[in-house]
Amino acid sequence: MEQTAQYLAISFSHKNTQIATREKLAFASNESIKEFLQTLKNQNPDILEILLLSTCNRVEIYIYTHNAESITDKVTTALAALKDLSDSYLREIADVYIQEGAVHHVFCVASSLDSIVVGETQIAGQLKSAYKFCFDNGFCGKGLTRLVHFAFRCAAQVRNATQISQNAVSVASVAVKKASAILENDAIKDKIAVVIGAGEMGALLSKHLLVCGYRILLLNRNKTHAQTLAQTLNAQTPNSVEVRNFSELSTLINQYPLLLVATAAPSHIVLDSMIEPSDFKRFWFDLSVPRNIQPPSMEGITLFSVDDLEQVMHENLANRKRNTTKAYEIIGIYTLEFFKWLSSLGVEPVIKKLRDMAKDASLRELDRAIKKGFLPKEYKENVAKILHNAFNIFLHQPTINIKKLSDKEEADPIIEAIKGVFGIDDEAILINRYKCEYDTILN
Known part of the structure; x- marks a missing residue:
């Protein structure tokens, strides 16, 4: 992940936007979404990736960008012009979340804590559909895929650890x-x-x-x-x-x-x-x-x-207060874990760990050989140098290959697989499909 890039979420929902305005903001077709997002990306190079979610209760835009604050203004301006609304009005009512706040918000949406009816299950399918469309059309890459992938892991944990979706309602x-x-x-x-x-x-x-x-x-x-x-x-x-x-x-x-x-x-x-x-x-x-x-x-x-x-939302919240409290705790933990996970995805820590593991194994075997009398103790330093050169030669080409793939879209699953195979991280979060398993969208 590029160090300067941030997550940004701009939300117009039942919480902050009257239905008359939501009607105007709604996108009637995927083609209209595609045209809007393509124009935004063409006009704003700082938008690295973008995803638009349009449902009956919300229009939200998730962005991976170098400049969250300036991009927010540009997005609301473009949306106001497209939908014939006041730019200043949209800026006033929009809920804007940056970085940790954006991630936490997306996790809340995916877990249906931000829905009119808390615990409803329809939003998960809607978010998957929005992600699939934006990924297939080149608007989403590694940054938003990581976010959406983790959001669904969080939502699954919320469902499993609470009764928030028991007798699920929509x-x-x-x-x-x-x-x-x-x-x-x-x-x-x-x-x-x-x-x-x-x-x-x-x-x-x-x-x-x-x-x-x-x-x-x-x-x-x-x-x-x-x-x-x-x-x-x-x-x-x-x-x-x-x-x-x-x-x-x-x-x-x-x-x-x-x-x-x-x-x-x-x-x-x-x-x-x-x-x-x-x-x-x-x-x-x-x-x-x-x-x-x-x-x-x-x-x-x-x-x-x-x-x-x-009103149903308020009744729903009252009836499920204990579960929603637990759910928010889970989302808070997953937000922290998400950024911890991102920091672990760099190739340099993996390469260093592989070298450390090779060095430790070599020195252990060297000490064992000396202890059992297979090798005179005075040879230890020279043999250690030989072993060091050997594992450096062995790891040279894999190191080059890992560094080359670090910026590619398929880097995450490969790096996670390497970590899993070598036991580098016993809490590895393996992405089995880069496309966030969106082929299960109709399940």
């Missing part, structure tokens, strides 16, 4: 739980839900609805995607999901009390003009960012957005 599960409670209080017996969206969030919503005994009417612009999801869900709960045509949207929202929307559409798809009077109350949940439901002007409709689930 925004989708909380929405369904809230919807069920409302419908039960209002004595609505027909458990039918209209779900719009067949992506990851739509699938999660559907699964939780089925667990709660709902029948689902599923709509998606791409009907094939909806049919694929329905086939999967019906295989587990037969005849529970019915795919309807997207053109029926305006009819269905006026026929049933419960509507849940979670799509990647960049604007409203449920319009106020579609709403017709009804003799029953309606409860609509918009889990999309940008929001997909235009605020209704007609009475009798209660609309919930992701920010309306904020």
Whole structure:
């Protein structure tokens, strides 16, 4: 790791940014992310590596850079210009973390301590997806790979050492739980839900609805995607999901009390003009960012957005206070361990240790030979010189090779493997795949 490089995290989340602003900050596609990041890198040589995470609750940028403070201003300026927002406003609301603070924040995000619902599991997949995309497009290298790799090790330890993810919850599960409670209080017996969206969030919503005994009417612009999801869900709960045509949207929202929307559409798809009077109350949940439901002007409709689930976060924190305290302790330890690990990755300590091990082995064998009478004691100094030259010759080419690979992307796993083989560090953290095992993203 270059000595002058630092980690930087710039965060716009449910903690500091209103949903209206998060809607504007959100990136609708990977192509738009790619274009933005490429422009940033081209215009700012101090950005060595960059990763952008865009979800319904946060837009965050993680950077490995030579100049964290100046890069922060340049990133917020570029983001403000792209999203037609005030630069000064973005600087004011942004949470900015540098070096140890940035690492600690990323570990908190990966461990879901920074989520609306503490302990939810969806963020891990979202972070893996963001990393995979940025790595594949050349925005991430060794610096951010080390960070993300360690973040998932930390998150795994948090899950294993606490009950924070026991009965794991997500925004989708909380929405369904809230919807069920409302419908039960209002004595609505027909458990039918209209779900719009067949992506990851739509699938999660559907699964939780089925667990709660709902029948689902599923709509998606791409009907094939909806049919694929329905086939999967019906295989587990037969005849529970019915795919309807997207053109029926305006009819269905006026026929049933419960509507849940979670799509990647960049604007409203449920319009106020579609709403017709009804003799029953309606409860609509918009889990999309940008929001997909235009605020209704007609009475009798209660609309919930992701920010309306904020209270659940506080209840969740209260219920899991003991576990979150333990989790933060783990994250603090892992933050320290991360920088300790980084300092151990240099090749010079490894080379020195190998030479010391060779020297110690040679001198031990020399002393043993003299003790057993295999060699006269007066020859010790000369033989020691011969052995010293021998192991220096033996280690010369490996030393050159190790130094050559030190700046390459594959250096970390090779150096860790060398340390593991020779027992140089019994706490070696071996990276089995440089790409941070992102091929397990769908698990």
